[in-house]
Amino acid sequence: MNIETKNSSNRKLTTAKKNKSDEFYTQISDIERELKNYTEHFKGKTIFCNCDDPEWSNFWKYFELNFEHLGIKKLISTHYQGENSSYKLEIIGDINHDGKVNNLDIVKTPLKENGDFRSKEAIEILKEADIVVTNPPFSLFREYVQQLVDYNKKFLIIGHQNATKYKEIFKLIIDNKIWLGYGFKGGAAHFINKHYEDYATATDRKEGMIRVSGVVWLTNLEHKKRNEDIILYKTYNEQEYPKYDNYDAIEVSQTKNIPIDYEGVMGVPITFLNKYNPEQFEIVGMTSGRDEFEATPTKRYINPKQVNKDGSISNGSKVNTSSTILYNTIPDGVYYKADNADGYLKVLYTRFLIKNKRL
Template sequence: MGRKILNQNLNNAKSSKKDEFYTQLSDIEKEVRHYKPYFKDKVVLCNCDDPRISNFFHYFSYNFEQLGLKKLIATCYKNKNAELFTDNQCEEAIYLEYTGDKNGDNIPNPEEIGVISLKGDGDFRSQECIELLKQADIIVTNPPFSLFREYITQLMKYNKSFLILGHQNAIIYKEVFKFIKDNKIWLGINNGGTKWFEVKDHYDITTESRKKIENGKKYFSMGSVVWYTNMETAKRHEDLILYKRYSEKEYPKYDNYDAIDVSKVSDIPVDYEGIMGVPITFLDKYNPDQFEIVGSNRGIDQDPNGIYGRGSYLNGKETFKRLFIRNKKVQKNEN
């Protein structure tokens, strides 16, 4: 029964087109360049991609030799195009394999790309797609946001390195937060600002400011979309510069948590030893050498005291989502 429900959810998402967001090449280039040493002699899997318009497949196939890849694999859900550079429709799921340039022109030509039929529908949870996952060293893609919990759980189960896009709110999903708290998942580099994703022409966007047409293609803007990874970067170990000092008046304590509220990441006090509640945007500045993440205000399983459920309150009013942190490098006031 559980499997049927999962499949129904995936099909509903597919039919409503809610998960069909295609990442721009510029966003991929800006992020992947920070991880280039990791890719040498590795098998890369893009397992949530339509190869007709997948900029992930485009990026890694055209940069195959520069990155020193061993193999590139891309899977797509059924009813996608089995012929990479044509408009012929196909009702079967496929996966593509590319092992590098063969004719010396440094271009991934169609005859150099293997197109292999899948027996199933290309669902990343299917056994044949899991077998492809096992072959891979690094997973890079934009998975369906509606299935992010299952997707990240699978990557962690099979101990894969990854660089994937997801909504910022996933930080406090119980399936994700436990790995963040234990320093097994963190955010990538380019997480600020609004990202524009290509969508199909029939995708309904009701807010004019969130859509645009460029070169005949339709784009949808999404704020709060971030990169999740488990590959180290230098940025992750840069200290956050703190300048404010604690005062009871400026930093009130929660009604139901033994912690102070810090409404802006830039206002984290340099001299406070206790637990602080900060916005989830803090994770973009998080240095595990400088701070410890001890919990969040989204569920008893994330409460450092194991007491409270959902929400933290100030004077009876619920605050926004918060991470609970502790400063490892408290600077005492010498006065």
């Protein structure tokens, strides 16, 4: 899938998830693949799926089918009903002294409100829960995560990797309050949808589904992958790892190429989080063009201009939004010039700035 198509699918997913008639549902195979890594966390706990219609939700289906196996105390589901009143569905288990679940009860309770996760009724249910597991609306992701943090809840949720660049989410990552789970195969997921538009490539197409790349699991539940080291094998040299012109750090274009012997700050793609071990590396900032924690740019470009492929000139303010590489000769593609740049600039995608804690 090309970049234009991927961006289109992500925009359409965000828009669609605002509308109940166009909700997206996670495949149960993706849920099973991820949740099998957290089974020890679910025993004796109240699980809340607060963005899930139990008639359609595969999160509900997974926990319902595995209720006794996982030793869950209670399963609760609520979902958004637009202008209508919603309901709460519960499975309640009686856990005996051996930890086994007996006497399952299924209880359906009408709600006065529409089931929005921000409603008073939903918040009262949230207070009761131990762990929240769901696929929340991407368009409300900041607000959704903040609510979980405010109520000190454990969670395992789906989001887009670009959400890790949000100031609010990035701060939680730095503070070690949220991290990535095991992840989707190939970094993409197919979401079930009754009213879908099929714009995946032929090799990615699945009937009745929409493919979205860059989706991730985010959690504050501990898991084994989180403590696995990235295997480093390359050594540092100035030619392969150029220094940024506007940050005191070197460019590492792929996580696998992080040098084993570099003691300073390195800029890596945001996909680094898929393999991030907080015992091995420290995240010190983000090249966002703003003062993000300890990642203050070393310079701001004066009177920047963007030089397009056809030679035309346009506003170059983008050069102050991320890290740059300075070239002595004109580079291929779009580049930038500025009064205080002694050469030609290329703007990179957002980078997370890291340091090796063991050097």
